[in-house]
Amino acid sequence: MSESHSHFQIRPRFKVNLSQSPDLIKSQLEEGLNKGDSGIYGTLIDGHATLLLPKEDQHYWSPQLGLSFESSDSGSLLRGLYGPRPEVWTMFVLFYSIIGFAALVISIIGYSNWSLGQSAQVLWAVPVLMVVFLTLHLVSYFGQKMGRKQMTQLHTFVESALNIQIRE
Template sequence: MEDSLLHHQIRPRFRIETSLTPAEIETKLSKSVSEDQESVGGKVIPGHATLTLPERDQHYWSPQLTLSFEEAEGQCLLRGMYSPRPVVWTMFVLFYSVVAFASLVISIVGYSKWSLGQSAGILWLVPVLMVIFLSLYLVSYTGQKVGRKQMITLHNFVEETLGINIREE
């Protein structure tokens, strides 16, 4: 797998056109997931698949690979996105939202007080919240690095199962 696929993106993606039909992709993935549950598991439904690692190999930062496949102009369009599990993603969205909302409220209150000539010491919290925001980003980036080996496992599984070579978008 190309190293660049996993760099410079929080949620790396790929998009390729293949001569396989959506039904062939679904069949190959279903067969491989049921036969190879030792290394990769998941769910496959028409036009969509979510691949994960077995429970015993998962940790907090374990990724999942979401695939969608559809007929497009005589070819099959296969899209994939590597992402954290939904619970991790939701937690980070919640934390980002809380920090952003707190920054907005503190900024409004602080600038209101400042415009009225009152003490606006509360504005010192804005840089603190920005440091927290940056820390959250760095933690998520570190988590992606921790899950990199597992992302490669999922990537190789799809390439071997479908007999295709995936490059990044």
């Protein structure tokens, strides 16, 4: 996996120009998936692919790789996006939204009380919510670290199936 994936990104991605046509990319990926020696499985639909690890190897933090490939002047443009399964991603977005909404409501109430000369002690909840937000962010960081090996497996599969080196 390229060096740029060694630092933390919420959803690492890559983009590479290829000389192959989108149809050839699709058939190469299908061939790689049908071989079955990598254990990777997925779906291919109209210029898009989702690659996953075998169910028995998956854990809560297992990544998936979404690929899109489209025609370009030089052949094709391949884009990849690593991320958690949709249910994990949705859960984190929900938690971040709840924290943000709670901080907004508490801030409005607290500053309203403050401007009216009343007690604004509720504002102490805002730093607590920020700590919860940062803790959630750290949890996602460690979860991505736990999925690093599997992310490398997906990356290696794409390079092998398409017979390319992905550098960023």
